[in-house]
Amino acid sequence: MNEIKAILEQVQEGSLSVNDALLALKKKPYEDIGFAKVDIHRKLRQGMAEVIYGASKTPEQIIKIIHTMQKNNQKTILITRLSLEAAMIIQKTCPMDYHADAKVGIVGSRPVADGLGKIVVATGGTSDIPVAEEAALSAEIMGNEVLRLYDVGVSGLHRLLSHLDELMNASVIIAIAGMEGALASVIGGLVDCPVIAVPTSVGYGASFGGVAALLSMLNSCASGVSVVNIDNGFGAGVLASRINHMEVKK
Template identity: 75%
Template sequence: MNSEIRKILESVQRGDVSVDDALLAIKKEPFEDIGYAKVDLHRSIRQGAAEVIYGAGKTPEQMIGIIHSMRKNGQRTILITRLSSEAAARISEVCPLDYHAEARVGVIGEFPQPCGIGKIVVATGGTSDIPVAEEAALTAEAHGNEVIRLYDVGVAGLHRLLAHMDEIMGASVIIAIAGMEGALASVIGGLADCPVIAVPTSIGYGASFGGVSALLSMLNSCASGISVVNIDNGFGAGYLASMINHMEVRK
């Protein structure tokens, strides 16, 4: 059963919410049509995580309208990905926005308390991969996860990774982010006893083909238990990691 509906039903059981109010929360309009966007208000009920705003290609005014709809309908934490600094400045004039320039991520509202079954480790091959890693880490934190960051632990100096075996073995899911040849995911996949989500980045010299080389390496990994998301898709990795980290919670 979806965790959001479960919370509503448990509130009814405790007497905190009336049956009529609970029914209204479940039956309320599934989306709001604001002309240029249909804001999905039922996503948290269907999937356990509210809608996220993809900022690239949207004007600040469009995003402000979507934010207003989300806040009006009770969304407490709003995540905006691929948000430019110019758009962030305009949105900040209307509502409080915590902007993370390196990740191009904006957050409205407070991060929820971690409620997953364990910890998510976000590891990068190099410092150049950190912007994608921060997108993944912030996405995971915005969805109620405790995140451990292990940056610049790539295979060019394998001892840097091996110095963090406690964190690797204690994780419930690991996000491995790397460009160049993308070997970090295979190494971590051969060490860890949890799912590994590989994220190829567009970092590398000419023959890396903008991340295609790392993507193919990760897809062809001989280590078991590795899934791969698209090039530079930190958000997708953070979201998937959160789903994995909440599987026991979602009964």
């Protein structure tokens, strides 16, 4: 949206003709590179650039997508679900900050945080950290300040309660838990901000790969809790960022 607004402001100031502005806006919204159609206008439409889903793509395909994005002035590129093996190949061609726990790669500089407040990412246990890091890194790349509160699950409730100030001052909270998924309900009952619940596939046999936590979170008795899919840290990070950047539309 910033690019479109800048073009319109130039027309208003008289520094850009209507025809030149029309030409700028008519540029094709994607670039076809054969195996992929890279969405160049996504940031204009949605406020965030396209993100590369790394799973099932070859390193060579990812490198070509990165180069296409960079050619179109995308300064920061997020790659999710990226294996260590693929990351090592990509790093030979494209300098990249790789986070093995979250399977996230970051190409380019991180933006300055410009959200309305702070996003808190809380986990029930240490085993939930890979999903939490995917959420936290995604939110940071989208221009948010993130506070991590890890291993604060309900099996030791005092750990969570010792962070009440941070929780109550948050703009958005992402609550990530496996097992029975109770963390989201507990946090939802303590705060006045939106809570995004992320069930994880962590747990013993009856957790059914995260389905038990998913159903618990969907049935939360606390108001203001929404739920994303099992292990979907990226989806939670995007939603939290959008909430944290909401402004009144005039």
